[in-house]
Amino acid sequence: MRKRKLRWLGLPLFFLLMTAQAQEVVYEEYDLDNGLHVILHQDNTAPVVTTSVMYHVGGKDRTEGRTGFAHLFEHLLFEGTENIEKGKWFEIVSSNGGQNNANTSQDRTYYYEVFPSNNLELGLWMESERMLHPIINQDGIDTQQEVVKEEKRLRYDNSPYGQLLPVLGENLFKVHPYKDPNIGYMEDLDAATLEDVIAYNKKYYVPNNAVLVVAGDIDVPSTKKMISDYFGTIPRGADIIRSYPKEEPITEEIRATAYDPNIQIPAVMVAYRTPGFAERDAYVLDMISTYLSDGKSSKLYKKIVDDQKQALQVGAFNIGQEDYGMYLVFALPVGETALDVLVTEMEEEVEKVRTELISENDYQKLQNKFENRFVNSNSSIQGIAGTLATSYMLYGDTDLINKEIDIFRSITREEIKAVADKYLKPNQRVVIDYLPKDKTAN
């Protein structure tokens, strides 16, 4: 690795691309008898350890009429276990010098604690307690139902532009569960019974549907023993059969209008349905979206906000999901600019990507951006743990943690053009006028 020294100085930057270094996150993985997948990453640089569990259950795992379950569950699983008193979870973590959090997406739920490394056993105990025998009772359900409903109000219902993503989901998807918001609908949250919840726990919160990641300042042999002691005796659950309805491709533009009582300024969204994140095309679309809309030097921002001053703001989300992704660009108009004008301007830039190669300079800048992003995503033990879990469980390949950057590096300007043409044509898009309530679109 040190042999590169003579090649750096005074050479054109493009050449440097080819001398990129490898990055090696070293790990070990195996299965317990009960189906729990375990990934261990040892790094003794800093005396921290992350213990985390990812369950392969998310918002899309539910029946009609019971949306929002996985997220409600995430809340419920902090209520206490047979050996952890109700309400004490967070206190136990902080009084032992740690930090913790959890999050739920449409595809999976993730819990983690970060501790000084001499508290590894504590972390393992806590997560195994959660998996083995959480306390699930009517009282907990009642409490958390209200908490989640309040969260929904705060984040989505009463928040300006809070309905953007839910509206997007219901227009991009007709049959797949992605059509419903992850947090669920109020009626469904109210309707959840104790029986429903216990059944959900029994089905999804089992070791054969989970991956345990322990990363940081560990000693591998003794860690393996502790894992076996705490997790080995958790009984295996029934095999889970997943089957989600497939969507027909969008071949004709979909137009929709939505209203939001919390806003004064309308927004227009142009969105596309994209492949699940494990597919190569999804990687290419990631680059395209960054090129078009990431940051102040991006094409859309520069043109529509800076130069032509037609929009107050232009932003984008490239939402990767397991079965299908969503790529959307939205803009808020300045003054009396018509929403359709913004759509035309945005389409002009997208069309360029479909029909012309992006410049060499822009391409190189893009590669630098992705390289930086990749490196920094693995800069903390917590980050590495998350990436290991996600790569294994959702992408089916743990080694992506090291290889993913190669995928980006291998994407060519030609491929960018081809993929744009495959997924981002006007007849494949959804256009949503997102208006203040009781105002007509201008």
Add this chain to the structure above:
Amino acid sequence: MKKLYITLLIAFATLSIQAQIDRSKMPEPGPSPEINLKDPQRFELKNGLKVLVVENHKLPRVSIQLTLDNPPILEGDKAGVSSLTGSLMGNGSTSIPKDDFNEEVDFLGASISFGSQSAFASSLSKYFPRILELMADAAINPNFTQEEFDKEKDKLITGLKSQEKDVSAIANRVQLALAYGTNHPYGEYTTEETVNNVTLADVKQFYANYFVPANSYLVVIGDVDFKEVKKLVTTAFTPWTKASPPSFAFSKPADAQYTQINFVDVPNAVQSEITVQNLVDLKMKDDDYLPALVANQILGGGGEARLFLNLREDKGYTYGSYSRIGNDKYAPSRFSASASVRNVVTDSSVVELLNEIDRIAKEPVSEKELKNTKAKYVGNFVLALERPSTIARYALNIETEGLPKDFYKTYLERINAISIDDVQAAAQKYFSSNNARVVVAGKGSEVLENLEKVSFNGKTVPVKYYDKYAKGAEKPNYDAAIPEGVTVQSIIDKYFEAIGGKANVEKIQSLKLVYEGEAMGSKIKIEEKRTAEKMAQTTFMNGAPMMGVIAKGDELFMKQGANKMALPPDLQKDMMNSMGIFPEQSIAANSQAKVAGTEMVDGKEAIKIEVPGTIIQATYFYDLESGLKVKVATVTSMNGQTQNQEEFFKDYETVDGIKFPSIKVSSLGPQMVETKLLEAVINVAVSDADFD
């Protein structure tokens, strides 16, 4: 459910026979983890630059930090020159223009930033040589231009202006000036006057004097090879001319001879800023350095500490109260315990702060407090170790603070070994209640009377008076400033006479005023409709209505689109103080309004009427000579935060027999925005819909 429960119970019982661990017991922590901090490799250039390199090949990235460990610098009558120099560094170099420099750094996905005595850069390791080159070039050959200098000087002065009435800024300045004296680098302060004394030549001189390698360190951390770094750094930094900064001595500051209150009158304060402080001689290499930190953490380090639990949780005096202890190898640093408290509890808060400082010195802390504090320290320390910036700081500290090489490796052990006695000894040594300066910045007319009665350990605490610049002042006299015969009513009567006469004013049933201006690149328009009982104000940006505020009867709400948000009842009550065609109509009827002396506004004397409130406190200023309203100042406090706003009224013009200011200058955040009167319509047709 029962069946499931029994099944689980049996399963559990079965399992627990087989398992060797007892799940019902929470696991104990293991022994303190070993800190694996790599020793840096080191070399030195002939010009004095010392270079520390820590190789870490886990990720292909590098961070570079340049620190100039010079003794404190006294700027004197050019205070601000250091800050200006820092703002001007990094704008390219003498051979690379600013824009080209920034674009290249951006393209590489890297970052480079500068201070007046430091620089920092980070990038992917493959671009390290170029980034190092750019950083060195910008450091050694800075690009100082008149254009950039003028721009930064303006920004600095604007910043100072925006803080003129800021109670915290005033308090902070006075604390330091009193602790150190204004002839000490830590006690001097920057003013508009001193900044105006600074020229581009001064910046260049400052740079030439102080941006020198004698006490400089370059720390490089990441995916690099030591031999490589040595070669590249030698090439890049050898052109840096060997030199030492000028040195001078300054007097050693001393504590107050006895505990005293040092009071600064800030008439617009709705809260008092209290800081109890004393000087400490504490260096990182002292044996009781860690015990001092732990003692401070227990006293006032956060939401579980004594100050917080007492002054906020127990007594509700404040949104938060904390303490801090500094360390410094060049001069004494400070211990301070602070709180921002409601006016009416200023005296009690002073007593509680002193009591807590006393208590931690007199009584040993509890086992639980010590245990929890240690756990927090350990946790924070450990988690910070993942960041390269932490590693850089530690490598640097060992050099610059003369620490043993294993200082950080033994950190956790030493934290865990601290005893209750250690904590008490540190508290007694570093927290003083006998030689404390209690610096209070607040509204004298409301707090002084009780402050002068404060007693601690059986004695009244003497009060001394200072102005906003820490110069000794006379005790404020709140009775003197009002001219004979002036009352709230007389001021308002004169105002109505000045704007067109009481008779004409009384003919007005409804009023519409529209002002227009520009802010942040957009057109702003404010339209206000008023009747005797109702008010509706709408703000437009670039022609589109952004927000409205409507007050009528018992209601006060904000409007966005069709969405209404009711505002808190306390705020609604305060709004009643300014209803009417002219707010003066409500002020005249308000028994709480009082004349509050005079003050200069734009060079002319004005008489003040203060209108108190729970959330909003307003002061109305009327020109003593003409009687016209020239300014309104409001202080809004909610959730522990305070906001000062000012509105100036100028160039009155007559419309239909009534005078209105044709120009208003109002504060919008840190800026002052000028708006012009577009329309004034008297007895405009209004309907209920306008106030809906």
